[in-house]
Ligand SMILES: Cc1cc2nc3c(=O)[nH]c(=O)nc-3n(C[C@H](O)[C@H](O)[C@H](O)COP(=O)(O)OP(=O)(O)OC[C@H]3O[C@@H](n4cnc5c(N)ncnc54)[C@H](O)[C@@H]3O)c2cc1C
Ligand code: SF4
């Protein structure tokens with residue numbers, strides 16, 4: 001028999017003792033960033049994550065630009081496996097160019113990083129609890145989302161909150177149940193990654209291999225983690241031939257990597273487009289990867305998750321203060337996110353759609369024709385007209401290039 | 406219990422179990438294995454990829470992938486998305 005436990009009393013001072021202001025589902029970067037901001041504003045916030053250990057197992061290449069610290073905060077050394085200068089981009093024929101970032105970047109240790117983010121939220125006043133699976137959402141008599149059903153160590157519980165934040169990443173059906181959001185098959189990359197040791201690569205660059213043969217639509221990445229460790233992964237458009245088979249082929253071509261040993265295997269489907277138009281309902285906000293807030297060109301989602309969580313927190317704080325948590329009031333998050341991030345990521349999605357139409361020969365020429373600085377701008381969704389001009393030199397690619405403009 | 410509700414099936418009780426069968430010579434697609442959703446838990450890496458693409462919220466990732474037959478339309482999208490061939494969706 002399962003005991004139904006009463007909800008834990010909240011530490012908040014507003015109104016009903018057992019009522020939280022906000023419950024956040026998921027203690028990834030989006031959830032903890034959101035919780036931290038709300039707690040700083042003085043709201044009572046509780047974060048639940050189903051993982052027994054926050055951040056583990058990782059589902060990530062762990063790359064993050066140093067510039068992201070502007071909003072993530074100063075990342076402590078213990079979260080950083082390797083500092084990097086930039087990216088080495090390999091054309092299908094093996095030629096490469098080095099795109100050096102002005103402020104560099106990191107390959108993180110996500111298991112430590114995610115825990116640090118959670119600690120920051122706790123320091124700000126939020127409560128975090130791991131190993132707690134949220135199975136369902138609860139509505140109140142007005143039809144507003146007003147709480148969650150969960151399970152901790154075999155005990156089921158139900159807990160109320162004025163606002164429920166879904167920061168579950170893409171892996172939860174809750175986003176679909178609440179808002180009908182899911183990832184379209186052609187808007188995800190199916191990924192496999194090995195964390196390897198005894199690998200020989202230039203350690204202070206991340207390595208990106210472009211090739212429609214090695215990784216159709218996606219790319220192969222080698223992100224060094226110091227002391228000859230590296231995350232070696234690839235993402236492809238979903239298909240019958242699975243990422244593992246492509247990985248075997250890549251490793252065969254790269255003895256300097258395949259000589260290493262596999263310490264950990266990760267898989268995942270990362271959204272590369274299809275950002276949700278509507279992320280709110282009465283008493284409910286969806287943010288982070290769950291809303292497909294990921295950079296569509298490289299699948300980087302940590303920065304977008306943090307930004308999305310913080311923007312959600314700002315709007316929720318405003319709505320709670322005005323005591324209006326209706327969909328109409330919360331929909332300010334839609335406006336803010338689309339203005340600040342969405343339109344930009346939409347341009348990046350266009351770029352991804354353009355690049356996936358190029359053959360390996362086109363990619364070779366492209367890597368030849370581009371300047372390293374341009375590459376960095378493209379990944380940010382800027383200067384796409386430069387890329388369009390390069391493509392337009394080939395009559396065959398004119399129509400593809402037009403898509404960018 | 407059958408959730409496909411194709412309307413072609415009837416139930417008989419065999420050795421105390423409720424068995425679903427096809428009418429006359431039309432086989433029941435689910436019972437006869439023509440239509441089925443299966444996950445191989447030995448292969449599954451618990452990555453949640455299948456959950457993220459399921460259009461009907463029929464999947465959930467707990468210790469294993471949990472499948473809700475009531476919601477599944479056997480569309481096969483999860484099988485395509487899975488990075489490791491852990492899901493098999495059988496259709497006629
Ligand atoms: C193979 C791969 C490589 C990647 N590489 C990079 C990279 O190099 N750089 C980068 O920036 N991004 C990368 N990403 C993307 C990045 O990992 C994610 O976009 C990012 O973690 C999203 O953050 P989030 O907080 O939105 O979600 P998540 O980090 O997924 O956090 C969601 C949390 O919610 C929890 N949760 C889910 N459902 C429930 C539930 N029902 N109850 C309780 N808790 C629940 C989960 O356990 C999880 O901890 C990669 C993704 C993949 C798949
Ligand atoms: S077959 Fe389709 S509906 Fe059924 S679980 Fe898979 S994705 Fe969901």
Ligand code: SF4
Nearest residue numbers: 449450452453455487
């Ligand atoms: S996509 Fe495949 S490996 Fe990932 S959780 Fe689903 S069945 Fe398991």
